[in-house]
Amino acid sequence: MAIANVLLVDDETPFVEAMTKRLTKRDLSITPAFSGSEALKRLKENDKIEVVILDVKMPGMDGIETLQEIRKRYPLVEVVMLTGHATVESAIDGMKWGAFDYLMKPCDIDNLISKVSEAAAKKRQHENKIIEARMKKITGRMI
Numbered sequence: 001m002a003i004a005n006v007l008l009v010d011d012e013t014p015f016v017e018a019m020t021k022r023l024t025k026r027d028l029s030i031t032p033a034f035s036g037s038e039a040l041k042r043l044k045e046n047d048k049i050e051v052v053i054l055d056v057k058m059p060g061m062d063g064i065e066t067l068q069e070i071r072k073r074y075p076l077v078e079v080v081m082l083t084g085h086a087t088v089e090s091a092i093d094g095m096k097w098g099a100f101d102y103l104m105k106p107c108d109i110d111n112l113i114s115k116v117s118e119a120a121a122k123k124r125q126h127e128n129k130i131i132e133a134r135m136k137k138i139t140g141r142m143i
Helices: 013-025 036-045 063-073 088-096 109-142
Strands: 005-009 029-033 051-055 078-083 101-104
Touching (some): 005 036, 013 109, 051 063, 063 078, 063 088, 078 088, 078 109, 101 109
Parallel strands (some): 005 029, 005 051
16 A cells, blocks of 8 residues: 555646656555646545645646645645745645645655655544544434
């Protein structure tokens, strides 16, 4: 089983291709997307995605706008923001909108995998709490 099911979103095709190879070798399951709108489409198609690695600077729907939509539509999916153009403002915006973390390109691959692993664990923990609450509600009705 993979460490995590990841959606990798960046408008730079060579970056996505290289990172997909590197992360797959490190036991992550990667789904690529090349824009914010494609990312939302992939999330709709694949409910197994746990973590999104999301570039901040993209044409059209940028990373912050994409993050906002992910938060609205898929609140349990964790998002790690990744950028080569970091500003304090974009980092604050990302964290304000619920990003799990914010990393600079180029980032250390081990650090990225660690963050993705932590983010996937957080998502699984939230899902388990929801299941437990539903089970308590169901079993409470039976008594």
